[in-house]
Amino acid sequence: MTTNTETIKTLINGQWAESASEATIEIKAPHNDELIGRVPSLSQNELNDSISKTVAAQEDWATKSIQERGSILLKWADILESRKEELGATIMKEVAKKKSSAEGEVTRTADFIRYTVEEAYRLHGDALRGDSFKGGSKKKIGLAEKAPLGTILAIGPFNYPMNLSASKIAPALVMGNSVIFKPATQGAISGIKMVEALIEAGLPAELVTLATGRGSVIGDFLVQHPSVDMINFTGGTATGEHISKLSSMIPVVLELGGKDPAIVLEDADLDKAAKEIVAGAYSYSGQRCTAIKRVLVKDEVADELVQKIEAKVKDLKVGMPEDNADITPLIDDKSADYVQGLIDEAKEQGATVVAGDKRDGRLLNATLLDNVTTEMRIAWEEPFGPVLPIIRVSSEEEAVRIANDSEYGLQASVFSNDTDRAMRIAEKLEVGTVQLNAKTERGPDHFPFLGVKSSGLGVQGITEALRSVVRDKVTVINM
Ligand code: NAP
Numbered sequence: 001m002t003t004n005t006e007t008i009k010t011l012i013n014g015q016w017a018e019s020a021s022e023a024t025i026e027i028k029a030p031h032n033d034e035l036i037g038r039v040p041s042l043s044q045n046e047l048n049d050s051i052s053k054t055v056a057a058q059e060d061w062a063t064k065s066i067q068e069r070g071s072i073l074l075k076w077a078d079i080l081e082s083r084k085e086e087l088g089a090t091i092m093k094e095v096a097k098k099k100s101s102a103e104g105e106v107t108r109t110a111d112f113i114r115y116t117v118e119e120a121y122r123l124h125g126d127a128l129r130g131d132s133f134k135g136g137s138k139k140k141i142g143l144a145e146k147a148p149l150g151t152i153l154a155i156g157p158f159n160y161p162m163n164l165s166a167s168k169i170a171p172a173l174v175m176g177n178s179v180i181f182k183p184a185t186q187g188a189i190s191g192i193k194m195v196e197a198l199i200e201a202g203l204p205a206e207l208v209t210l211a212t213g214r215g216s217v218i219g220d221f222l223v224q225h226p227s228v229d230m231i232n233f234t235g236g237t238a239t240g241e242h243i244s245k246l247s248s249m250i251p252v253v254l255e256l257g258g259k260d261p262a263i264v265l266e267d268a269d270l271d272k273a274a275k276e277i278v279a280g281a282y283s284y285s286g287q288r289c290t291a292i293k294r295v296l297v298k299d300e301v302a303d304e305l306v307q308k309i310e311a312k313v314k315d316l317k318v319g320m321p322e323d324n325a326d327i328t329p330l331i332d333d334k335s336a337d338y339v340q341g342l343i344d345e346a347k348e349q350g351a352t353v354v355a356g357d358k359r360d361g362r363l364l365n366a367t368l369l370d371n372v373t374t375e376m377r378i379a380w381e382e383p384f385g386p387v388l389p390i391i392r393v394s395s396e397e398e399a400v401r402i403a404n405d406s407e408y409g410l411q412a413s414v415f416s417n418d419t420d421r422a423m424r425i426a427e428k429l430e431v432g433t434v435q436l437n438a439k440t441e442r443g444p445d446h447f448p449f450l451g452v453k454s455s456g457l458g459v460q461g462i463t464e465a466l467r468s469v470v471r472d473k474v475t476v477i478n479m
Contacts, residue, residue: 005035005038006037006038007024007037007038007039007040008037008038008039008040008189008192009040009192010039010040010042010192010210010211010212011192011195011199011205011208011209011210012042012046012047012049012050012209012210013049013050013053013206014053014057014204014205014206015205016196017040018040019040019041019042019043019046020043020046021041021043023040023041023043024038024039024040024041025038025039025040025041025185025188025212025213025214026038027039027094027185027186027188027189029093029094029096030095030096030186030329030330030331030332030362031096031320031321031328031329031362031363032320034093036090036093036094036189037189039185039188039189039192039212040212040213041212041213041214041217042211042212042213042218044218044221047209047211047213047218047221047222048225050209051151051180051209051225051227052227053206053209054151054178054179054180054206054207054208054209054227055150055151055178055227056206057178057204057206057207058148058150058151058176058177058178058207060204061173061176061177061178061204061207062147062148062176062177064176066120066121066174066175066176067121069173069174069176070117070120070121070174072173072198072201072202072203073113073116073117073170073173073174073201074113074114074117075201075202076113076170076197076198076201076203077109077110077111077113077114077117078110078201079197079200079201080106080109080110080113080162080194080197081106081107081110083106083197084103084106084107085103086193087103087106087162087190087193087194087197088102088103088104088105088106089102090189090190090193091105091106091161091162091190092321092322093321094161094186094187094189094190095158095159095161095186095187095190095331096321096328096329096330096331097159097284097321097328098284098321098323098324098325098326098328099321099322099323099324100324101283101284102321105160105162105163106162108163108443108445109162109163109166109167109194111445112163112166112167112170112445112462113166113170115445115446115462116170116171116174116462116465116466117170117174119446119462119463119466120171120174120175120466123146123175123463123466123467123470124146125143125144125145125146125472126143126144127141127142127143127144128141128142128144129141129142130142130476139478139479140476140477140478140479141476141477141479142474142475142476142477143474143475143476143477144472144473144474145472145473145474145475146175146470146471146472146473147176147470147471147472147473148175148176148177148469148470149177149229149230149251149469149470149471150177150178150227150229150230151177151178151179151180151227151228151229152168152172152177152178152179152180152228152229152230152231152232152469153179153180153182153222153223153225153228153230153231153232154168154169154172154179154180154181154182154232155182155215155219155222155231155232155233155234155235155243156168156181156182156183156184156187156191156234156235157184157187157234157235157236158184158185158186158187158331159187159284159287159288159289159331161183161184161187161188161190161191161194162190162191162194164234164255165181165183165191165194166194167445167460167465168181168232168234168465169181169198169208171462171465171466171468171469172232172469173203173207174466175466175469175470176470177229177230177469178206178207178208179207179208179209180208180209180211180222180225180228181195181208181209181210181211182211182212182213182215182218182219182222183210183212184215184235185212185213185214185215186331186332188212191210191212192210192212195208195210215239219239219243220246223243223246223247224246224247224248228247228250229250230250230251230252230253230468230469231243231247231250231251231252231253232252232253232465232468232469233252233253233254233255234254234255234256234289235255235256236256236257237256237257237382237407237408237454237455240254240255240256240456240457241454244457251458251468252457252458253456253457253458253459253460253468254456254457254458255289255449255450255451255455255456255460256289256408256410256451256454256455256456257289257382257384257408257410257454257455258289258290258291258293258382258408258409258410258411258440258451258455259293259294259380259381259382259406259407259408259410260280260290260291260292260293260294260408260410260411260412260413260431260440261292261293261294261295261296261399261402261403261406261412261413262276262277262280262292262294262295262296262412262413262414262415262439262440263296263297263399263400263403263412263413263414263415263425264277264295264296264297264298264301264305264415265298265301265396265399265414265415265416265418265421265422266298266300266301267416267417267418267421268301268415268416268417268437269415269417269437270301270304270305270308271308272415272437273305273308273415273437274305274308274309274311274312275312276413276415276437276438276439277292277295277309277388277413277439278309278312278313278316279439280292280413280439280440280441281293281386281388282313282316282326282327282366282386282388283326284328285326285327285328285329285330285364285385285386286383286384286385286386286387286388287330287331287384287385289410289442289451289455290410290411290440290441290442291384291440292388292413292439292440293382293383293388293389294372294379294388294389294390294391295309295388295389295390295391296391296393296398296399296402296403297390297391297392297393298392298393298394298395298396298399299392299393299394302370302390302392305390306354306368306370306390309354309368309388309390310354310355310368313354313355313356313366313368314355316366318363318365318366319363326366327363327364327365327366327386328363329361329362329363330362330363330364330384330385331362332362333361333362335362335384335385336359336361336362336363336364336385338383338384338385339364339383339384339385339386339387340359340364342377342378342381342383342387343357343367343369343378343387345376345377345378346369346372346376346377346378346389347369349373349375349376350371350373351369351370351371351372351373351376351378351389352369352370352371353367353368353369354368354369354370354390355367355368356368356386356387364385364386364387365386366386366387366388367386367387367388368387368388368390369387369388369389369390370390371390371392372389372390372391373391374391374402374405376389379391379402380405380406380407382408396421396425399425400425400428400429403429403430403431404428404429404430406453407453407454408451408453408454408455409430409431409432409451409452409453409454409455410431410432410433410440410451410455410456411431411432411433411434411435411440411441411451412426412429412431412433412434412435412440413434413435413436413437413438413439413440414426414429414434414435414436414437415437416436416437419436422436422437423436430452430453431451431452431455432448432449432450432451432452432455432456433447433448433449433450445461445462446461446462446463447461448460448461448463448464449461449464450464
């Protein structure tokens with residue numbers, strides 16, 4: 001086993017530095033426990049100093065033209081893409097994501113940044129005449145401009161340590177805000193490398209405070225910091241709810257957990273449904289917010305669908321991220337224990353194991369459970385691991401009822417060859433997005449992306465993300 005005891009510097013006070021206390025957090029690869037590096041564990045005082053510089057730097061940044069800001073971000077995208085292999089290798093090691101997907105995340109991030117800049121160029125304000133109300137006057141002209149909010153706190157999850165961080169940082173910066181970026185601890189090295197490229201692209205370094213440290217230690221402090229003007233968070237529902245309670249009088253965008261159902265009707269193309277469901281449920285070992293996390297299938301086609309899913313599950317490669325395995329070890333022991341606990345409990349309650357249920361440490365084989373009932377925890381909880389429960393239903397209404405009984409409302413898939421019927425069901429589903437005859441997924445990144453109920457607050461997707469970091473600033477000309 002190779003080890004790397006180096007402390008990787010973070011960006012505070014406009015400089016790359018370690019914590020003055022020399023406190024660090026060891027980052028180990030989830031799949032082999034290799035020490036990849038140490039990241040600074042910053043104190044509240046250090047963060048406070050750096051945040052005051054980040055807040056001050058925003059004033060000048062906001063005066064720059066959007067072209068000027070955009071050109072730095074476009075250069076950032078080019079640098080990231082030119083380092084696809086290196087950055088992909090960092091993501092792969094840090095979060096045990098298969099090599100091709102880790103590199104794909106870098107490319108997707110670069111594309112995301114480019115589209116964000118182009119879209120920002122077209123986000124204009126408005127001019128209004130004051131004569132639309134009785135007694136109004138044409139001599140009153142309101143100029144509604146898009147002004148930056150100030151300093152944005154961007155908090156990212158472990159599972160897409162670059163993409164879901166850049167998707168917060170790029171809109172904030174291009175619209176003239178500064179950023180406090182708190183990466184997930186398991187994902188902090190990827191976050192640091194991504195910000196290194198941003199500074200190399202020419203961003204004034206004080207515009208970003210890179211707040212490395214455990215969320216449990218510095219999270220509440222950051223969320224309640226009086227200089228934060230908006231919070232953009234992606235992560236678990238419990239953390240998101242906690243943040244929404246702590247924050248006060250500032251906008252908060254939350255992208256949280258999900259329990260996305262795939263509803264399969266008797267008239268569906270079952271081969272297609274099985275293919276989409278397997279890709280949707282098991283890619284990155286199910287550690288995706290929009291993973292398909294339950295199947296609600298009509299009784300009459302359930303046996304056939306389960307057979308087709310089983311065949312595809314058995315083709316999934318289980319192993320290490322370097323070998324491009326589809327199923328790789330989960331992020332930590334606690335997550336693996338939790339998933340295994342859900343599987344064990346479901347088995348005890350009568351669920352049938354069709355595939356998987358084999359474990360080696362954090363590596364859980366792709367598991368398919370049939371005959372899951374609504375009495376079982378796995379019918380409702382988000383495993384964030386490679387397990388898919390099949391719930392058989394006798395009617396379309398029952399499928400919709402179980403889909404909507406969930407505390408979550410991120411996405412849902414409906415598989416049917418009858419478009420009218422699928423649309424009817426889509427209308428009834430309490431989720432942010434319904435996918436017809438395809439797996440649930442976040443992209444394309446310019447589509448609005450949102451969760452309802454405990455799955456989120458506010459809307460992402462490039463255009464909405466840009467709108468979320470500005471406010472109207474109205475100047476009235478009285479002629
Ligand atoms: P998490 O445990 O909630 O952590 C998310 C982030 O919050 C991390 O940076 C974490 O820092 C930080 N944090 C922890 N406590 C905090 C506090 N008190 N105040 C502020 N920040 C705090 O989530 P995760 O395990 O990384 O990600 C998995 C979850 O994210 C799943 O539920 C998944 O569904 C959800 N997710 C949702 C979306 C979406 O778009 N809807 C996308 C991806 C993931 P530390 O790492 O230092 O603890």
